[in-house]
Amino acid sequence: MTFGGNLLIGASGSGGVAFLPMYLSALRAEFTGTVTVLMTHTATTFLPASTMALFADRVVTAVDPATWARANHVSLADEHDLFVVLPATANTLAAVAGGGAPNLLTTTVLEFPSPVVFFPAMSGLMWTKASVQRNVTQVRSDGHEVVEPADGPRYDVSLGRVVTGPTPPSPPQFVSKVVERLR
Numbered sequence: 001m002t003f004g005g006n007l008l009i010g011a012s013g014s015g016g017v018a019f020l021p022m023y024l025s026a027l028r029a030e031f032t033g034t035v036t037v038l039m040t041h042t043a044t045t046f047l048p049a050s051t052m053a054l055f056a057d058r059v060v061t062a063v064d065p066a067t068w069a070r071a072n073h074v075s076l077a078d079e080h081d082l083f084v085v086l087p088a089t090a091n092t093l094a095a096v097a098g099g100g101a102p103n104l105l106t107t108t109v110l111e112f113p114s115p116v117v118f119f120p121a122m123s124g125l126m127w128t129k130a131s132v133q134r135n136v137t138q139v140r141s142d143g144h145e146v147v148e149p150a151d152g153p154r155y156d157v158s159l160g161r162v163v164t165g166p167t168p169p170s171p172p173q174f175v176s177k178v179v180e181r182l183r
């Protein structure tokens with residue numbers, strides 16, 4: 001069964017953002033709606049917006065002030081039914097936990113009318129740090145969903161090898177979560 005809607009994907013600067021096109025490919029098999037990808041500046045250093053644009057209907061980076069009239073936190077929140085953040089860095093989770101709005105992604109989280117779904121991506125040591133867990137607890141108690149990364153093997157771009165540790169859901173699991181939320 002296919003499903004539709006207007007999906008906003010926030011992409012923050014985990015090295016794992018390089019895998020985002022695989023998630024969008026999996027989504028396209030079942031999703032007939034529109035996909036906008038909102039990238040932080042760091043995310044665009046790992047994955048060019050031009051590559052992301054091959055998989056999304058629209059890519060927003062907020063770099064060019066000339067785009068701000070059409071692509072800002074208010075218009076993005078108004079135009080989308082669901083906002084998910086994949087991958088979500090420790091930095092982005094910290095900003096959200098503190099109610100901060102240092103960039104367009106986090107400002108849009110504040111503006112979005114319904115709960116946002118975060119898919120954290122970071123090393124095991126980062127994920128288990130008290131400060132990160134404190135932020136996750138805060139983000140959850142503010143009503144958002146933070147999807148627990150499961151332990152598994154993944155290629156770590158920072159180490160250049162496969163490690164076992166917290167891993168964001170697979171593309172099919174991600175699609176299931178989006179379906180569940182948009183249904």
Ligand SMILES: Cc1cc2nc3c(=O)[nH]c(=O)nc-3n(C[C@H](O)[C@H](O)[C@H](O)COP(=O)(O)O)c2cc1C
Pocket residue numbers: 011012013014015016040041042043088089090091092103121122123126157158
């Ligand atoms: C090679 C490399 C890989 C990184 N991977 C991660 C990561 O997986 N998770 C994370 O939380 N931060 C990671 N970082 C650190 C973030 O890029 C950094 O905190 C950045 O400020 C995040 O900005 P953003 O949240 O605005 O995108 C990585 C940095 C480098 C240089």
